[in-house]
Amino acid sequence: MGFLAPWFLAGLAALGIPIFVHLLRRHIVVPQPVSSLMFFERGIQSSTRHKRLRYLLLFTLRFLLLLLVVLAFADPFIRRFANDTRSHLLLIVVDRSFSMRSGTRFSDAKQQALSLLASKPRSQRAQILALGGRVEVLTQPSPDSNLLRTTLEGIEAGDGQGNFGDLGRTIRTLNDATPGPVDLHLFSDMQKTGMPGNFADAVLPPQVNLTLHDVAKASTLSNWTVESISAPAELLDPKDTTKSHVQAVLAGANTPEAIKKVSLVIDGKILSSREVKVPANGRATVEFAPLDIKYGFNRCEVRIEGDDALPADNGSVFVVRRSDPQRVLFVHRSADERSALYFGTALNAASHGAFVLQSVAVEQVTDLDPNKFAFTVLSDATALPSIFEHTLEQYLSKGGSVFMALGLDAGRRTHLPLWGGDLKRVRNFASSEESAAVSQVDFTYPGLEQTQPGRDNGGWAGTKFLYAVMVDPSNARVAARLSDGTPLLLEKPIGEGHLLVFASGLENLTNDLPLHPVFVSFVDKTSQYLSGSEQLSGMRMVDSFVQLRNAAEASKSEAATSEVIDPDGRRPLSLKDSQKVQTFRFSRSGFYQIHFANGRSAVIGVNPDRRESNLEPMSQEIRALWTGSNAGAAEVEKAPVAGTKYQYVSLWWYVMLLAFVVAVMETVFSTRYLGTQREEI
């Protein structure tokens, strides 16, 4: 036993007070006068002795009270062996990531976890977590062995990626919510790729004692996988060899040089097979062309024949949709012929005929139905016929997409159709000496998406803008701004549709964008985004999300229904979720059928994260660093818990409780004593 705040023991000097009051101070007894002692006899029990006894009892209580208060401030503690684990929370984490499908890893992990659970003391609380894709807390802390065992047995291997950084974050959150010593047992194949780039993400709190249970039997396993697939999501003409081909990259981890047979399977039938020589620990590319596919969705897979350490990653699925070219409605001011020319040329160059532009003057659009087009472009057409404007509003609310460019005519208007706000003012840079440039570009926006934009701001730095219209950006996403801060590209969700506003014209009078190569890329990506063809097919990764409806529509009570059918043919969304859920997470690999809230349907191939295919375990140094990662922090903390033979339990609460009891007793005794004394005097 010791004291965490021993300097408070100086308060023991206060013990002199009751000693002085009770023992050193002379007690004065006031005798009571009586007329005569004729009828009185000396009492058997000495009154003085009786009082002295009461004094001593009161003195003891007061002495004890002061002593306990001083001890409580000094914060006493007892030291006991740290291996008394009954008070520790047993945290069992089972890795169910995709790599655990290799051999008997997952079953071994579950078996070892069940053995650990069976050996825990009956009163010890335990909690079960599953790692894979995201960390799932499967139970609350409970001593109920049956519940824990049932939960543990119910865990199944998943297709997600195990990230020890996510595990570290989850454990830190749990430990913040319910502090206390934790024994964490991780049953995993200890994949090297599971460790995050920043080791600090995986660091555990000081009170968590980590024990690693490696279920990977061999240190190095040879595994080949289809690392990546390059295939068109949409195909117009199978004979067009520029697009009608599939390129797959095969990669080997801890593999010798080998010749692997690779097949392209479409709708369950092997369309073509190739043999490719994969170097040791290297990559090889194989290409299949042309793609002889039917109209509609074609479920494709590139598969490596043969067996290896992880057969589940030998295939990679994707979807190619064959369709006819889609029409795009281009509405322009009658006097404006240039914008249609520039936009149409760029669209044709980018999509290779996937879209056909139908140019119409604004005065002729009254009877047109925008639902027959992939999307609609309004080029400086702010003076729309009211019937067509209403039709476009309906079209937008049901999931249509409109791209609106604001040219010279828009500057003369005060009202901006469809957007829901007035035009603020016109920025005319022609009158000034310097034109405006594009200064801010959101490269994560689908229409401007670039993975690695160059120093020229992704090609946008060279563009010059002489004219732009200020649009109210409230409730809109601003994807690009000019150098003076004027929003250039804005998107606002309306109903299930999208309204994209380009604050300048599509001709070369208001800007020189159509003369730059980035214009083609911009038109291509914007067209794909607005037509929605981008997300109707292709491939995704496990644990990625797909948007089923707009956020504004999700909050409505009578929202349109969306539907998801997973690779097993089941519907993971309940009826309520199908009307409310905004996004859906792909938790498994395979083909998902999706019916979006805007009425469109898609089939998407989902593949596991290819980092799971590298079965190389993390080094012993990293393991030692991780399991001992909390030792340094423990020394910083005042109460050492983990990593030592002893743990310290503070007793101040119990001491204060005892002091309270003594204080109550002292009050009762002193009240009785003082009350009697008053009456006697």
Add this chain to the structure above:
Amino acid sequence: MQRFLDPTVLAGISSLDLIAKTVVDGFVSGLHRSPDFGFSQEFAEYRAYVQGDDLRHVDWNLFARTERCYLKRYEGETNSQLVVLLDASNSMQYGSRKPVKADYARYLAASLFYLAIRNQHDAAGVIVFDDEVREYVKPSTRQGQLTRLLAALEQAEPRSRTDFLKPLEHFQALLHRRGIVIVISDFYEDPETIVRALEALRFRGNDVVLFHVLDPQELRPELKGPAILVDLESQQKIEVVPEYVASRYREKLQTHIEQLRTRTQAAGLEYQLLPTDQPLDTVLREYLSLRQAER
């Protein structure tokens, strides 16, 4: 007026004269409704003439009608002598409430003197004693007698201790004419000793009344815990436990009172227990009763 017979009320009055007047006036006004008592000079009875009787008392009208001599007798025709023996020992200064026993005794004596002198025209005197005779005022009906008596009472502050035997011889020497002797004391003495000391007065033809003055706390003492008690006369201290006071003490005191009552009655003495919370009319009533009986 009955309110002024309450000792607690009287304790607020500083003058003994005023206290006595208040008590007696209040008492007398209440007597008008009483059939048992009357004033002097009232007709009482006829008695046959015997030789030696004063012829002035013969009812000559009756003699004329009957030719027989009868004497007409009146109430209060004969004056009495009242002597109060007042205990002024230290034990009389005890009191758990006002008035203390000594004050209560003085109120008693003053009221008796006032009643005797002003209303009954009796001679009255006082002997203040403790273990000896401290003050003596000879019984008299002279002018200013009441003032002298009250002055003697004022000076009778408690001191020393009680001894009945020692001043007895003085009592006998001083009381050579028979009358009413009232002894006011707390009688912390052996009953046998008290009776032996006072029965000599009875033998001399006095009507002796013992007024036993005790504080209510002495009759029913209560202690919350063990205590040290000190005797006011001897200054002796002893430790006493509450259990004893609640049981044995009360038994012994009651035995003492009963013995006192029994022994005094056996010796022809009157005994009256007077707690200090009791109104004073009892005393006055007792005095008038004795005076009537004496006649």
